[in-house]
Amino acid sequence: MAAYKKPTVEISEVKAVLRKHFSSDVTAITPLEGGNISAVFSFTFFDKEYIIKFCDLAEGFETNKFISNLLSSQGIPFARCMVLGNFKSLNYLISEKIAGQILNSFSYEQQHRMLPEVLQILTRMNKVKLEATKGYGMINSSGNGTYNSWREHIIATNAEEQADSFWEGWHSLFKTTCLEKDVFDECYNRLLAYSIYNEPHRHFIHGDFHQYNILSDGQRITGVIDSNGKYGDFLIDLATLDWHIKTHLNLDVVQIYLNYQQEMGIEIPNFKERFIGAKYYNGLIGLRFYSKMEWNDSYYELRDELLSLI
Template sequence: MADVPMKPQVNSDEVIKLLEGLFEEQIEKIEEAPTGKIKKVYFFQYKDKWSVIRFSHNDMEFKVEKYIQEALKVEKFPLPKFLHSGIYNNLYYAISEKVEGKPIHKLNEKELKYAMPSVMESLIKLHSIDTTPCEGYGWLDYNMSGTFNTFIEFLQSFFSKDQEGFWKGWYELFEKSFLDYSTFNALYEKMMELAKYCEGRKYLTHSDFHYNNIIINNSEIVGIIDWGKVSYCDYIFDIATIILEFPNYNLLEKFHTVYKKNNFDTSDFIERFLCAAICSSLDGMRFWAKFGRMDAYKSILNNILMILNKYDVAIK
């Protein structure tokens, strides 16, 4: 997970005032979005159409969206149309169309089955973006280059002790919460052992491809949102995220088949998946430990241990 600042504070009256300065007529309705841990998000209705305005401490995510729209302009890609961006009271904002549908985590098994081909097709398009002109790995900078020289350096940065923002002082969780150091470290060591299989594989990845960030309507993916964690790394990290969300649906084999058919490098597929799955699980474990949710923590831990056991991978 990237270093995360606190959510911007902007009330609805301020938003209405800003929007009325941008649009010709009065805003009909405005609602604060229930989600968003990093950005402040509002939905608003103007001329019978709903749009989204997002506020952030930096504009990197918005620049990435524009970059992706340009890179995939000849493809039909489910990125909500970008309408406007600017600065308000030292905060960056962006306005885009609101997509209507159901977040993927609310689909039942039958709905997911019918929607998965569309989800896979969108990931294939994203991961097909040519990254050869781009330097580095990890989080993107304003030149659309990665901020680390190697993938392993990027992976190590996830869980470094000294961080700022959201994860500042997170090592205290080992002493003040149920986050168990020996278990966490054993999983971390196994992840780093497997990292060699992901090194050198550079794709543009969403890096938060699940939950409310994937919007489905009539078995089609109509929107991929929240591009704040985009990075250059192995495409397997996006796949692992969605597989971990639906652990009982046997998606790994399906993804392997589709990616191989589309001429992606699928060598060492299991090892790469396990590296990504451990990374995602460790991040989730410390997140729920921070918020005191032992049930969610145990669920993630039990799931990753079950996956490792399935593939006969032991941790010390």
């Protein structure tokens, strides 16, 4: 399996799509860096900035619209989704642009200072009301989780057959990349053992919560973007943030998080066991992703951390 390449979209093609939805007053169409799955551009319409993303995966962007409404309607600073559509073989999504730059672009001191606000927003996001939704795991276009339990989601996420998805045919990675089957199997068995602590908890999970998906103006957090939304234990998001913060800033985000929860009077039962389960859950996704993207150094670093957890 070759490394995944996000789609290539020309400025002329972006203009053609935008003409369907906006007048000729669209200006400043600019490709944006970042994003491993989608080609992303910003543009301006009547002095207001927007984002358009193009992706060739079959899942589309319908779920993004649901998540956008769920979060923004409850005061979470998440970009409002406006338009979904298709162009050639690609899906596209147009949303409002949140002001600011990715958090990782700021200095160590600035990121350190804004970390408490990041954790406040994370706590609020993980506690949004889910209304009449049901199910666990990946959120589908109807707003429900795809599976009846967290364990079902884990098994499906790591199954060999995942047609029409980013992970279709992923077992070939054992032969073509640095992904090691004995390591994967060991971590998977550990995940199943610890997942019993995560299973009773159902909250909104951002699914990709780290400095590259958090925006700031340098003084405060302006918004959160690019959710890979799921329903399950909210410590999944903390484990994601912890991995990235340790890698880039070498800060103990977990202790800062626990201090904030204590200040707010929030108890987290079985925290240690749930957090280990969250780290294995994220870790298995990370091992596959890093190997597929041919980011070998990141793979080996993550592998060593997972094997040393217990």
